[in-house]
Amino acid sequence: xxxAGAAGIAAAREARSLGLRVRVLEARGRIxxxxxxxxxxxxxxxxxxxxxxxxxxNPLVPLAEAAGVELFDHDSVRxxxxxxxxxxxxxxxxxxxxxxxxxxxxxxRLAAARPGISLADAAPRGGFWDAxxxxxxxxxxxxxxxxDIDLGDYLAxxxxxxNLLPRDGCGHVLGVLxxxxxxxxxxxxxxxxxxxxxxxxxxxxxxxxxxxxIVTVSTGVLAGGGxxxxxxxxxxxMAAVHDLPMGxxxxxxxxxxxxxxxxxxxxxxxxxxxxxxxxxxxxVAWPFGRDHLQGFxxxxxAWDMAREGDEALVDLAFSELRRIYGARADRALRxxxxxxxxxxxxxxxxxxxxxxRPGRGGAREAxxxxxxxxxxxxxGEACHPNLAxxxxxxxxxxxxxxRQAAGALGMPAGGSSSA
Ligand SMILES: Cc1cc2nc3c(=O)[nH]c(=O)nc-3n(C[C@H](O)[C@H](O)[C@H](O)COP(=O)(O)OP(=O)(O)OC[C@H]3O[C@@H](n4cnc5c(N)ncnc54)[C@H](O)[C@@H]3O)c2cc1C
Numbered sequence: 001x002x003x004a005g006a007a008g009i010a011a012a013r014e015a016r017s018l019g020l021r022v023r024v025l026e027a028r029g030r031i032x033x034x035x036x037x038x039x040x041x042x043x044x045x046x047x048x049x050x051x052x053x054x055x056x057x058n059p060l061v062p063l064a065e066a067a068g069v070e071l072f073d074h075d076s077v078r079x080x081x082x083x084x085x086x087x088x089x090x091x092x093x094x095x096x097x098x099x100x101x102x103x104x105x106x107x108x109r110l111a112a113a114r115p116g117i118s119l120a121d122a123a124p125r126g127g128f129w130d131a132x133x134x135x136x137x138x139x140x141x142x143x144x145x146x147x148d149i150d151l152g153d154y155l156a157x158x159x160x161x162x163n164l165l166p167r168d169g170c171g172h173v174l175g176v177l178x179x180x181x182x183x184x185x186x187x188x189x190x191x192x193x194x195x196x197x198x199x200x201x202x203x204x205x206x207x208x209x210x211x212x213x214i215v216t217v218s219t220g221v222l223a224g225g226g227x228x229x230x231x232x233x234x235x236x237x238m239a240a241v242h243d244l245p246m247g248x249x250x251x252x253x254x255x256x257x258x259x260x261x262x263x264x265x266x267x268x269x270x271x272x273x274x275x276x277x278x279x280x281x282x283x284v285a286w287p288f289g290r291d292h293l294q295g296f297x298x299x300x301x302a303w304d305m306a307r308e309g310d311e312a313l314v315d316l317a318f319s320e321l322r323r324i325y326g327a328r329a330d331r332a333l334r335x336x337x338x339x340x341x342x343x344x345x346x347x348x349x350x351x352x353x354x355x356x357r358p359g360r361g362g363a364r365e366a367x368x369x370x371x372x373x374x375x376x377x378x379x380g381e382a383c384h385p386n387l388a389x390x391x392x393x394x395x396x397x398x399x400x401x402x403r404q405a406a407g408a409l410g411m412p413a414g415g416s417s418s419a
Contacts, residue, residue, distance in 0.1 A: 002024075002201065002215040002216060002217060003024070003217050004032070004181075005031075005033020005034055005394060006033065006060075006398065007380040007398030008214070008379075009177055009398070010059075010394070010402070011216065012024050012402075014398070015405065018402065018403070018406040019406075019411060024182065025184050025201060025208065026185050027188035027189070027348045028348055029185050031174060031175060031185070032048075032178075034349055035048050035049040035169075035171045035173070036341075041253055041292050043292070044168050044169035046169045046170050047341040048170070048171070048251075048352075049171075050165065050251075051163040051165055052391065053159045053387075053390050054161040054387060055164045056161040056162070057387075057392070058392040059396060059399075060173060060177075061164060067173075067176045069176060070167040072164060072165045073164055074162075074267060077266070079268050080268070083271070083272035083323065084272070084273050085272070085323075097132075100127060101133055103127075104124055104133045107123070108124075111151060112152060115152060116152075116361070118146065119138060119142075119149040123137075125276065129273065130276075131277070132271070132272075134146050137154075138298075138299060139298035139301060140249075140296060140299075143247030143355065143389070147358075148245075148247075148357065148358070150357060150358045150359060150360060153355075153364075157385075157386055157388045159387075186205075187204075189202070189215075189227055191203070191227065192215065192228075194230070194231070194375065198210060198212075198375070199211070199213040199376060212375040214398065214401045214405060215379070216379045217380070218349050218351060219244045219354045219367070221348065221349070221350055222238075226350075233371070237367065237369070239366065240364070243356060244357075244360075244367060245357065246353065246354055246355075247352055247353060247354065247355045248299065248306060248344045249297070249298045249302060249353075250340070250342075251296055252294070252297075252314065252317050252338055253293070253295075255291055255292045255333065255334045256286075256293075257331060257332055257333055260331065261286060262293075262325060264285035264293075266286045266289045267285065268286070269284055270284070280301075280320060281297045281316060281317060282296050295317045306342070306345055313340055314335060314338050317338070318333075353388070353390075355389075364384065364385055364388060370405075377401040377404060379401035380394050383397040
Protein backbone atom coordinates (compact mmCIF):
# COMPACT_ATOMS: atom_id res chain seq x y z
CA UNK A 1 0.00 0.00 0.00
CA UNK A 2 1.21 3.51 -0.65
CA UNK A 3 -0.14 5.91 1.98
CA ALA A 4 -1.29 5.34 5.56
CA GLY A 5 -4.45 7.46 5.44
CA ALA A 6 -7.97 6.04 5.72
CA ALA A 7 -7.81 4.23 2.36
CA GLY A 8 -4.38 2.73 2.97
CA ILE A 9 -5.28 1.55 6.48
CA ALA A 10 -8.54 0.00 5.26
CA ALA A 11 -6.77 -1.65 2.32
CA ALA A 12 -4.09 -3.08 4.59
CA ARG A 13 -6.62 -4.41 7.11
CA GLU A 14 -8.77 -5.96 4.38
CA ALA A 15 -5.81 -7.48 2.53
CA ARG A 16 -4.53 -8.99 5.75
CA SER A 17 -7.93 -10.41 6.57
CA LEU A 18 -7.87 -12.08 3.13
CA GLY A 19 -4.55 -13.71 3.97
CA LEU A 20 -2.23 -11.36 2.06
CA ARG A 21 1.08 -10.15 3.47
CA VAL A 22 1.13 -6.34 3.37
CA ARG A 23 3.47 -3.43 3.87
CA VAL A 24 2.30 0.19 4.01
CA LEU A 25 4.77 2.86 2.84
CA GLU A 26 3.95 6.30 4.22
CA ALA A 27 5.79 9.49 3.24
CA ARG A 28 5.08 11.38 6.45
CA GLY A 29 6.35 10.60 9.91
CA ARG A 30 2.82 9.78 11.07
CA ILE A 31 -0.21 7.82 9.99
CA UNK A 32 -3.70 9.23 9.31
CA UNK A 33 -3.12 11.32 6.18
CA UNK A 34 -5.80 14.00 5.97
CA UNK A 35 -7.09 12.97 9.41
CA UNK A 36 -4.79 14.68 11.89
CA UNK A 37 -5.63 15.49 15.50
CA UNK A 38 -3.55 18.30 16.97
CA UNK A 39 -3.10 18.69 20.73
CA UNK A 40 -1.22 21.98 20.95
CA UNK A 41 -4.32 23.75 22.37
CA UNK A 42 -4.30 21.25 25.24
CA UNK A 43 -7.38 19.42 23.90
CA UNK A 44 -7.93 17.47 20.67
CA UNK A 45 -8.38 19.67 17.59
CA UNK A 46 -8.81 18.06 14.18
CA UNK A 47 -6.87 19.92 11.52
CA UNK A 48 -8.39 17.70 8.80
CA UNK A 49 -11.40 15.37 8.92
CA UNK A 50 -13.64 16.31 11.84
CA UNK A 51 -16.98 14.47 11.58
CA UNK A 52 -17.91 10.87 10.81
CA UNK A 53 -20.58 11.82 8.28
CA UNK A 54 -23.48 9.67 7.12
CA UNK A 55 -23.16 7.70 10.33
CA UNK A 56 -25.72 5.07 9.35
CA UNK A 57 -23.63 3.93 6.36
CA ASN A 58 -20.19 4.91 7.64
CA PRO A 59 -18.01 1.81 8.13
CA LEU A 60 -15.84 3.69 10.62
CA VAL A 61 -18.69 4.12 13.10
CA PRO A 62 -19.03 0.45 14.14
CA LEU A 63 -15.25 -0.01 14.01
CA ALA A 64 -14.65 3.03 16.23
CA GLU A 65 -17.38 1.95 18.65
CA ALA A 66 -15.97 -1.57 18.86
CA ALA A 67 -12.58 -0.04 19.65
CA GLY A 68 -14.10 1.92 22.53
CA VAL A 69 -13.94 5.34 20.84
CA GLU A 70 -16.53 7.78 22.18
CA LEU A 71 -18.72 9.29 19.44
CA PHE A 72 -20.98 12.29 19.96
CA ASP A 73 -23.98 13.15 17.78
CA HIS A 74 -23.29 16.75 16.77
CA ASP A 75 -26.74 17.12 15.19
CA SER A 76 -28.33 16.67 18.62
CA VAL A 77 -26.95 20.04 19.76
CA ARG A 78 -26.86 22.09 16.55
CA UNK A 79 -27.54 25.72 17.34
CA UNK A 80 -26.51 28.06 14.54
CA UNK A 81 -26.80 31.81 14.42
CA UNK A 82 -26.48 34.01 11.40
CA UNK A 83 -25.09 37.53 11.37
CA UNK A 84 -27.16 39.86 9.17
CA UNK A 85 -24.72 42.77 9.33
CA UNK A 86 -25.34 44.85 12.46
CA UNK A 87 -27.54 42.24 14.16
CA UNK A 88 -28.32 38.53 14.46
CA UNK A 89 -31.03 36.93 12.34
CA UNK A 90 -34.32 36.77 14.21
CA UNK A 91 -36.20 33.51 14.81
CA UNK A 92 -38.53 34.35 11.93
CA UNK A 93 -35.56 35.00 9.66
CA UNK A 94 -33.99 31.68 10.69
CA UNK A 95 -37.25 29.92 9.77
CA UNK A 96 -37.16 31.74 6.44
CA UNK A 97 -33.55 30.57 5.98
CA UNK A 98 -34.66 26.97 6.60
CA UNK A 99 -37.46 27.27 4.04
CA UNK A 100 -35.08 28.86 1.53
CA UNK A 101 -32.68 25.96 2.05
CA UNK A 102 -35.37 23.41 1.21
CA UNK A 103 -36.36 25.40 -1.90
CA UNK A 104 -32.70 25.72 -2.92
CA UNK A 105 -32.20 21.94 -2.74
CA UNK A 106 -35.40 21.28 -4.64
CA UNK A 107 -34.36 23.65 -7.44
CA UNK A 108 -30.94 22.04 -7.66
CA ARG A 109 -32.44 18.55 -7.85
CA LEU A 110 -34.82 19.61 -10.60
CA ALA A 111 -31.90 20.92 -12.65
CA ALA A 112 -30.35 17.43 -12.69
CA ALA A 113 -32.25 16.79 -15.91
CA ARG A 114 -29.63 19.03 -17.62
CA PRO A 115 -26.54 16.79 -17.63
CA GLY A 116 -23.03 18.18 -17.41
CA ILE A 117 -23.90 21.52 -15.83
CA SER A 118 -22.25 22.94 -12.74
CA LEU A 119 -23.76 23.42 -9.31
CA ALA A 120 -23.63 27.17 -9.94
CA ASP A 121 -25.67 26.73 -13.16
CA ALA A 122 -28.31 24.88 -11.17
CA ALA A 123 -28.39 26.95 -7.99
CA PRO A 124 -31.17 29.52 -7.68
CA ARG A 125 -30.06 33.17 -7.68
CA GLY A 126 -31.48 36.44 -6.53
CA GLY A 127 -33.39 35.14 -3.52
CA PHE A 128 -32.56 36.68 -0.14
CA TRP A 129 -30.65 33.56 1.05
CA ASP A 130 -29.47 32.08 -2.26
CA ALA A 131 -25.88 33.38 -2.23
CA UNK A 132 -25.45 32.21 1.38
CA UNK A 133 -26.75 28.73 0.55
CA UNK A 134 -24.62 28.36 -2.59
CA UNK A 135 -21.53 29.48 -0.66
CA UNK A 136 -22.31 26.94 2.06
CA UNK A 137 -22.81 23.98 -0.29
CA UNK A 138 -19.83 24.90 -2.51
CA UNK A 139 -16.78 26.30 -0.70
CA UNK A 140 -17.75 25.36 2.88
CA UNK A 141 -18.96 21.79 2.34
CA UNK A 142 -17.43 20.71 -0.99
CA UNK A 143 -14.25 22.85 -0.58
CA UNK A 144 -14.70 24.17 -4.14
CA UNK A 145 -16.58 26.99 -5.86
CA UNK A 146 -20.04 25.97 -7.11
CA UNK A 147 -18.99 26.81 -10.70
CA ASP A 148 -16.26 24.14 -10.42
CA ILE A 149 -18.52 21.32 -9.19
CA ASP A 150 -20.41 18.93 -11.47
CA LEU A 151 -24.09 18.99 -10.55
CA GLY A 152 -24.63 15.23 -11.04
CA ASP A 153 -21.65 14.44 -8.84
CA TYR A 154 -22.77 16.96 -6.21
CA LEU A 155 -26.13 15.18 -6.01
CA ALA A 156 -24.57 11.71 -6.03
CA UNK A 157 -22.27 12.61 -3.14
CA UNK A 158 -24.76 14.52 -0.96
CA UNK A 159 -24.36 13.23 2.58
CA UNK A 160 -27.39 11.98 4.49
CA UNK A 161 -27.72 10.87 8.08
CA UNK A 162 -26.13 12.02 11.28
CA ASN A 163 -22.72 13.54 11.80
CA LEU A 164 -20.75 12.11 14.71
CA LEU A 165 -17.78 13.71 16.40
CA PRO A 166 -15.15 11.41 17.92
CA ARG A 167 -14.34 13.00 21.27
CA ASP A 168 -10.62 12.38 20.80
CA GLY A 169 -10.54 13.35 17.13
CA CYS A 170 -10.64 11.62 13.76
CA GLY A 171 -6.85 11.32 13.67
CA HIS A 172 -7.09 9.36 16.90
CA VAL A 173 -9.69 7.02 15.37
CA LEU A 174 -7.41 6.15 12.46
CA GLY A 175 -4.49 5.68 14.84
CA VAL A 176 -6.51 3.13 16.82
CA LEU A 177 -7.62 1.30 13.66
CA UNK A 178 -4.08 1.16 12.29
CA UNK A 179 -2.65 -0.50 15.38
CA UNK A 180 -0.59 -3.54 14.55
CA UNK A 181 -0.33 -2.83 10.81
CA UNK A 182 3.13 -2.98 9.26
CA UNK A 183 3.61 0.68 8.34
CA UNK A 184 6.99 2.15 7.35
CA UNK A 185 6.95 5.88 8.11
CA UNK A 186 9.05 8.49 6.32
CA UNK A 187 9.08 6.29 3.25
CA UNK A 188 8.05 8.51 0.33
CA UNK A 189 7.49 6.46 -2.80
CA UNK A 190 9.08 8.25 -5.75
CA UNK A 191 8.71 5.63 -8.45
CA UNK A 192 6.46 2.66 -9.15
CA UNK A 193 7.44 0.20 -11.89
CA UNK A 194 4.67 -2.10 -13.00
CA UNK A 195 5.82 -3.39 -16.39
CA UNK A 196 6.66 -6.89 -15.25
CA UNK A 197 4.65 -9.50 -13.39
CA UNK A 198 5.07 -7.72 -10.06
CA UNK A 199 5.21 -4.15 -8.83
CA UNK A 200 8.30 -2.35 -7.53
CA UNK A 201 8.20 0.79 -5.35
CA UNK A 202 11.33 2.89 -4.95
CA UNK A 203 12.28 5.85 -2.79
CA UNK A 204 14.89 6.97 -0.27
CA UNK A 205 13.98 3.89 1.78
CA UNK A 206 15.27 1.64 -1.01
CA UNK A 207 13.06 -0.65 -3.07
CA UNK A 208 10.17 -2.92 -2.22
CA UNK A 209 8.78 -5.58 -4.54
CA UNK A 210 5.30 -7.00 -4.29
CA UNK A 211 2.80 -8.88 -6.41
CA UNK A 212 0.37 -5.94 -6.30
CA UNK A 213 0.21 -2.33 -5.14
CA ILE A 214 -2.63 -0.07 -4.00
CA VAL A 215 -1.78 3.62 -4.26
CA THR A 216 -3.91 5.86 -2.04
CA VAL A 217 -2.29 9.28 -2.52
CA SER A 218 -4.54 12.27 -3.31
CA THR A 219 -5.35 13.34 -6.86
CA GLY A 220 -3.31 16.45 -6.04
CA VAL A 221 -0.21 14.33 -5.47
CA LEU A 222 -0.92 12.28 -8.63
CA ALA A 223 -1.51 15.38 -10.77
CA GLY A 224 1.67 16.98 -9.45
CA GLY A 225 3.76 13.99 -10.54
CA GLY A 226 4.68 13.18 -6.93
CA UNK A 227 5.12 9.54 -7.99
CA UNK A 228 6.67 8.55 -11.33
CA UNK A 229 4.96 5.52 -12.82
CA UNK A 230 6.81 3.28 -15.24
CA UNK A 231 5.07 2.73 -17.59
CA UNK A 232 3.05 5.93 -17.23
CA UNK A 233 -0.50 5.59 -15.93
CA UNK A 234 -3.05 5.04 -18.73
CA UNK A 235 -4.43 8.19 -20.39
CA UNK A 236 -7.91 7.40 -19.05
CA UNK A 237 -6.56 7.31 -15.49
CA MET A 238 -4.64 10.56 -15.87
CA ALA A 239 -7.68 12.22 -17.46
CA ALA A 240 -9.67 11.19 -14.38
CA VAL A 241 -6.97 12.60 -12.09
CA HIS A 242 -7.23 15.96 -13.87
CA ASP A 243 -11.02 15.86 -13.84
CA LEU A 244 -10.89 15.52 -10.04
CA PRO A 245 -8.78 18.49 -8.91
CA MET A 246 -8.31 19.13 -5.22
CA GLY A 247 -10.54 21.62 -3.44
CA UNK A 248 -9.33 23.29 -0.28
CA UNK A 249 -10.80 23.63 3.18
CA UNK A 250 -8.63 25.32 5.80
CA UNK A 251 -9.21 25.15 9.53
CA UNK A 252 -8.12 27.44 12.32
CA UNK A 253 -8.38 26.91 16.07
CA UNK A 254 -8.57 30.09 18.18
CA UNK A 255 -8.16 29.56 21.95
CA UNK A 256 -10.11 31.65 24.44
CA UNK A 257 -8.09 34.24 26.36
CA UNK A 258 -10.28 34.32 29.46
CA UNK A 259 -13.86 33.66 30.53
CA UNK A 260 -15.60 35.42 27.61
CA UNK A 261 -17.34 32.84 25.38
CA UNK A 262 -18.75 35.46 22.97
CA UNK A 263 -22.35 34.56 23.97
CA UNK A 264 -22.01 31.31 22.03
CA UNK A 265 -23.00 27.90 23.47
CA UNK A 266 -20.79 24.81 23.12
CA UNK A 267 -20.99 23.62 19.48
CA UNK A 268 -22.71 26.88 18.48
CA UNK A 269 -22.42 27.55 14.75
CA UNK A 270 -21.64 31.02 13.44
CA UNK A 271 -22.10 32.22 9.88
CA UNK A 272 -23.20 35.38 8.12
CA UNK A 273 -25.65 36.11 5.34
CA UNK A 274 -23.83 36.77 2.10
CA UNK A 275 -24.53 38.82 -0.98
CA UNK A 276 -23.81 37.31 -4.41
CA UNK A 277 -20.03 37.02 -4.92
CA UNK A 278 -19.15 37.49 -1.22
CA UNK A 279 -16.92 34.95 0.55
CA UNK A 280 -16.70 34.31 4.28
CA UNK A 281 -15.48 32.03 7.04
CA UNK A 282 -17.79 29.99 9.22
CA UNK A 283 -17.19 28.97 12.84
CA VAL A 284 -18.11 26.30 15.38
CA ALA A 285 -17.70 27.44 18.98
CA TRP A 286 -16.30 25.58 21.99
CA PRO A 287 -16.78 21.94 20.89
CA PHE A 288 -17.37 19.67 23.91
CA GLY A 289 -17.17 22.84 26.03
CA ARG A 290 -13.47 23.14 25.17
CA ASP A 291 -12.00 26.60 25.16
CA HIS A 292 -11.40 27.06 21.45
CA LEU A 293 -13.35 28.34 18.49
CA GLN A 294 -12.97 26.49 15.16
CA GLY A 295 -12.95 28.47 11.93
CA PHE A 296 -13.35 27.17 8.37
CA UNK A 297 -12.41 28.81 5.05
CA UNK A 298 -13.19 26.92 1.85
CA UNK A 299 -12.73 27.06 -1.91
CA UNK A 300 -11.06 30.06 -3.56
CA UNK A 301 -10.88 31.91 -0.23
CA ALA A 302 -8.85 29.05 1.26
CA TRP A 303 -6.54 28.90 -1.79
CA ASP A 304 -5.97 32.67 -1.51
CA MET A 305 -5.03 32.23 2.15
CA ALA A 306 -2.70 29.32 1.29
CA ARG A 307 -0.90 31.63 -1.15
CA GLU A 308 -0.76 34.58 1.25
CA GLY A 309 0.39 32.61 4.31
CA ASP A 310 -0.63 31.85 7.89
CA GLU A 311 -0.86 35.47 9.07
CA ALA A 312 -3.38 36.22 6.32
CA LEU A 313 -5.65 33.43 7.57
CA VAL A 314 -5.43 34.63 11.18
CA ASP A 315 -6.16 38.19 9.97
CA LEU A 316 -9.15 36.93 8.02
CA ALA A 317 -10.55 35.03 11.01
CA PHE A 318 -10.24 38.10 13.24
CA SER A 319 -11.67 40.46 10.64
CA GLU A 320 -14.71 38.14 10.34
CA LEU A 321 -15.16 38.05 14.12
CA ARG A 322 -14.62 41.80 14.52
CA ARG A 323 -17.55 42.42 12.15
CA ILE A 324 -19.73 40.88 14.86
CA TYR A 325 -17.91 41.52 18.13
CA GLY A 326 -15.70 44.50 17.37
CA ALA A 327 -12.60 44.76 19.61
CA ARG A 328 -14.17 42.23 21.99
CA ALA A 329 -13.00 39.49 19.58
CA ASP A 330 -9.37 40.55 20.10
CA ARG A 331 -9.79 40.45 23.87
CA ALA A 332 -11.65 37.12 23.90
CA LEU A 333 -9.26 35.07 21.74
CA ARG A 334 -5.53 34.43 21.86
CA UNK A 335 -4.31 35.30 18.39
CA UNK A 336 -0.69 34.28 19.07
CA UNK A 337 -1.72 30.71 19.92
CA UNK A 338 -3.89 30.07 16.86
CA UNK A 339 -3.52 26.60 15.30
CA UNK A 340 -3.85 26.37 11.52
CA UNK A 341 -4.06 23.65 8.89
CA UNK A 342 -2.03 23.93 5.71
CA UNK A 343 -3.34 21.22 3.37
CA UNK A 344 -2.93 23.37 0.27
CA UNK A 345 0.83 23.60 0.61
CA UNK A 346 1.36 20.19 2.22
CA UNK A 347 3.23 18.22 -0.50
CA UNK A 348 1.63 14.93 0.60
CA UNK A 349 -1.92 16.25 0.14
CA UNK A 350 -1.91 19.43 -2.04
CA UNK A 351 -5.51 20.17 -1.12
CA UNK A 352 -8.35 18.94 1.07
CA UNK A 353 -10.47 16.67 -1.14
CA UNK A 354 -11.33 16.36 -4.82
CA UNK A 355 -14.32 17.92 -6.61
CA UNK A 356 -15.46 16.67 -10.02
CA ARG A 357 -15.21 19.21 -12.84
CA PRO A 358 -18.57 19.92 -14.52
CA GLY A 359 -19.38 17.53 -17.35
CA ARG A 360 -16.77 14.94 -16.39
CA GLY A 361 -19.06 12.23 -15.05
CA GLY A 362 -17.45 8.79 -14.89
CA ALA A 363 -14.09 10.09 -13.67
CA ARG A 364 -14.38 8.53 -10.21
CA GLU A 365 -15.03 5.15 -11.84
CA ALA A 366 -12.12 5.62 -14.27
CA UNK A 367 -9.81 6.58 -11.41
CA UNK A 368 -10.53 3.38 -9.54
CA UNK A 369 -10.41 1.06 -12.58
CA UNK A 370 -7.91 -1.78 -11.95
CA UNK A 371 -4.68 -1.62 -13.94
CA UNK A 372 -2.47 -4.55 -14.96
CA UNK A 373 -5.33 -6.93 -14.25
CA UNK A 374 -5.70 -5.65 -10.69
CA UNK A 375 -2.01 -5.66 -9.75
CA UNK A 376 -2.00 -1.86 -9.64
CA UNK A 377 -4.94 0.03 -8.18
CA UNK A 378 -5.65 3.58 -7.14
CA UNK A 379 -7.86 4.09 -4.08
CA GLY A 380 -8.87 6.93 -1.78
CA GLU A 381 -11.63 9.43 -1.17
CA ALA A 382 -11.75 10.61 -4.80
CA CYS A 383 -12.56 7.09 -5.99
CA HIS A 384 -15.82 6.60 -4.12
CA PRO A 385 -19.04 7.25 -6.09
CA ASN A 386 -21.24 8.41 -3.17
CA LEU A 387 -19.07 9.12 -0.14
CA ALA A 388 -16.33 10.98 -2.01
CA UNK A 389 -14.48 13.58 0.01
CA UNK A 390 -14.94 11.69 3.27
CA UNK A 391 -13.13 9.25 5.52
CA UNK A 392 -15.91 6.76 4.89
CA UNK A 393 -15.46 6.94 1.12
CA UNK A 394 -11.70 6.59 1.43
CA UNK A 395 -12.11 3.60 3.76
CA UNK A 396 -14.60 1.78 1.52
CA UNK A 397 -12.50 2.49 -1.56
CA UNK A 398 -9.36 1.10 0.09
CA UNK A 399 -11.11 -2.06 1.25
CA UNK A 400 -12.65 -2.57 -2.19
CA UNK A 401 -9.25 -2.18 -3.90
CA UNK A 402 -7.78 -4.79 -1.54
CA ARG A 403 -10.51 -7.28 -2.45
CA GLN A 404 -9.93 -6.63 -6.14
CA ALA A 405 -6.17 -7.04 -5.76
CA ALA A 406 -6.67 -10.27 -3.82
CA GLY A 407 -8.97 -11.53 -6.55
CA ALA A 408 -6.42 -10.60 -9.21
CA LEU A 409 -3.77 -12.55 -7.32
CA GLY A 410 -6.08 -15.56 -7.28
CA MET A 411 -5.87 -15.68 -3.52
CA PRO A 412 -7.35 -18.85 -2.10
CA ALA A 413 -9.06 -18.05 1.20
CA GLY A 414 -6.54 -18.27 4.02
CA GLY A 415 -3.59 -18.40 1.58
CA SER A 416 -0.54 -16.17 1.75
CA SER A 417 0.92 -13.71 -0.72
CA SER A 418 2.16 -10.09 -0.74
CA ALA A 419 0.53 -6.81 -1.81
C1 LIG B 1 -9.80 20.41 6.45
C2 LIG B 1 -10.45 19.10 6.10
C3 LIG B 1 -11.66 18.77 6.68
C4 LIG B 1 -12.26 17.55 6.39
N1 LIG B 1 -13.41 17.22 7.04
C5 LIG B 1 -13.89 15.97 6.90
C6 LIG B 1 -14.92 15.51 7.76
O1 LIG B 1 -15.39 16.23 8.64
N2 LIG B 1 -15.36 14.23 7.60
C7 LIG B 1 -14.83 13.38 6.67
O2 LIG B 1 -15.27 12.22 6.57
N3 LIG B 1 -13.83 13.80 5.85
C8 LIG B 1 -13.34 15.05 5.96
N4 LIG B 1 -12.29 15.45 5.22
C9 LIG B 1 -11.82 14.57 4.14
C10 LIG B 1 -10.99 13.39 4.65
O3 LIG B 1 -9.99 13.87 5.50
C11 LIG B 1 -10.39 12.67 3.45
O4 LIG B 1 -11.42 12.31 2.55
C12 LIG B 1 -9.66 11.38 3.84
O5 LIG B 1 -8.87 11.58 4.98
C13 LIG B 1 -8.81 10.95 2.67
O6 LIG B 1 -8.21 9.70 2.96
P1 LIG B 1 -7.31 9.01 1.85
O7 LIG B 1 -6.79 7.76 2.45
O8 LIG B 1 -8.03 8.96 0.57
O9 LIG B 1 -6.11 10.05 1.59
P2 LIG B 1 -5.01 10.59 2.62
O10 LIG B 1 -5.56 10.71 3.97
O11 LIG B 1 -4.42 11.80 1.99
O12 LIG B 1 -3.91 9.42 2.64
C14 LIG B 1 -2.92 9.32 1.65
C15 LIG B 1 -1.61 9.10 2.35
O13 LIG B 1 -0.59 8.98 1.35
C16 LIG B 1 0.59 9.61 1.82
N5 LIG B 1 1.43 9.93 0.67
C17 LIG B 1 1.30 10.94 -0.22
N6 LIG B 1 2.26 10.84 -1.15
C18 LIG B 1 3.01 9.75 -0.85
C19 LIG B 1 4.14 9.15 -1.43
N7 LIG B 1 4.71 9.63 -2.54
N8 LIG B 1 4.68 8.05 -0.84
C20 LIG B 1 4.11 7.53 0.29
N9 LIG B 1 3.03 8.08 0.89
C21 LIG B 1 2.49 9.17 0.32
C22 LIG B 1 0.08 10.82 2.56
O14 LIG B 1 1.02 11.30 3.47
C23 LIG B 1 -1.18 10.26 3.23
O15 LIG B 1 -0.89 9.79 4.53
C24 LIG B 1 -11.65 16.65 5.48
C25 LIG B 1 -10.43 16.97 4.91
C26 LIG B 1 -9.82 18.18 5.23
C27 LIG B 1 -8.47 18.47 4.64
